[in-house]
Amino acid sequence: MSDLFARHRAVIPNWVGTNYSEPIEIVSGKGCRVTDAQGNSYLDFFAGILTNMLGYDVAEVREAVERQIATGIYHTSTLYLIRSQVELAEKIAGISGIPDAKVFFTNSGSEANETALAAALTHRKANQVLAMRNSYHGRTFGTVAITGNANWKASSNDPFGTHYLHGTDRQLSAYRTLSDADFIKACAEDLRQLLAAGINPADVGALIAEPIQGVGGFNVPPDGMLGAFKEVLDEYGILFVADEVQTGWGRTGEHFWGISAHGITPDAMTFAKGLGNGFAIGGVVARGDLLDGIRGNGISTFGGNPVATAAGNATLDYVLSHDLQRNAKVTGDLIIGGLREAAQSLDVVGAVRGKGLMFAVDLVDPATRQPSPPLASRMLEATKERGLLIGKGGLVGHTLRMAPPLTLTEAEAKEGLGILTDALTAVNEEASKP
């Protein structure tokens, strides 16, 4: 064990997990590549959990932040006007598609979701929330309550009543064989039945859902499913909150917001991770009347500070002016197509999923076809040995998650695909030995 790892273990809580039997310390980065303290270089297909959205050392972001720092002002608080915050809010409100939108900035996705819940529950004078099984929405009490993955729940306290819907659990025998259309129908019917029999719809504030589940293993519901849910919710005035913390900003390639694959405009969207390209920023964009309706005075001391919003403006401008959504589609299709092809002769691959630069591979035991967390861990080591950083997730931890910077070049996409295929082939050989 390295000295730094031993010191980490001694002072950082045990539940803060690290990747690899020997975790690495990333000390520098440029473009889509990083270098560790030992001088090893890696192509980065996880980007600080989808957060270094443009990659590393991007001049436009660095210079915007440096310009702000040179003024001597890193923080003023929202007691004073913050030009970069107003500008960023205007841009996000504009591209959200939400009518008369306003934006509240936070420091994290968890706080963003808390704010969306407060807005929805206040507006509806309600105390019940709908969420999806296998979801992840954060680590505060409210967001833990709506997280449908017990492995990520620090507490079973629930400040509201949370009800978990079907729709992200297609592996169940009741659903496995259904067509997309029948699956959507069955899940929408289940929602309707819950509202008819289980809870009073007047008590329900909102459904919150990730358009593609992130921590849950890049679990992709069939296109249109969340739209079918919204149709039911609309009958009762229940609001829809899309958690775009992982799926926003064009990452899925086909749309700028993940929720657009479901043909709807939500009442609110939450975001965080990639917007600051590594600087801490999150927020909620929602109908102005919803955000205005939150009771009492409100402030986030650091939320939307001048440095984070300078980074946010520069990052968002870069995404839009370089059409990175299109790049996500082209490079994502290349990798996902390549993985699907490779998977045909690899028994350890249970499934290849994803959209754009958000793609996953499930690892299964070749003999039993059951999910195999140990093989996923083996794959993490095998890709690291070959110079590629990837992530892991899924309900039982058998899913490899990949989300490279949106600036990934086609050459880097091919290089990463080559490493993934090579590592999968090696792990497949090991696992298939009698």
Ligand code: PMP
């Ligand atoms: N929502 C989703 C979909 C997430 O993936 C995450 C973080 N993994 C969060 C919310 C919480 O964000 P944060 O860690 O910034 O609080």
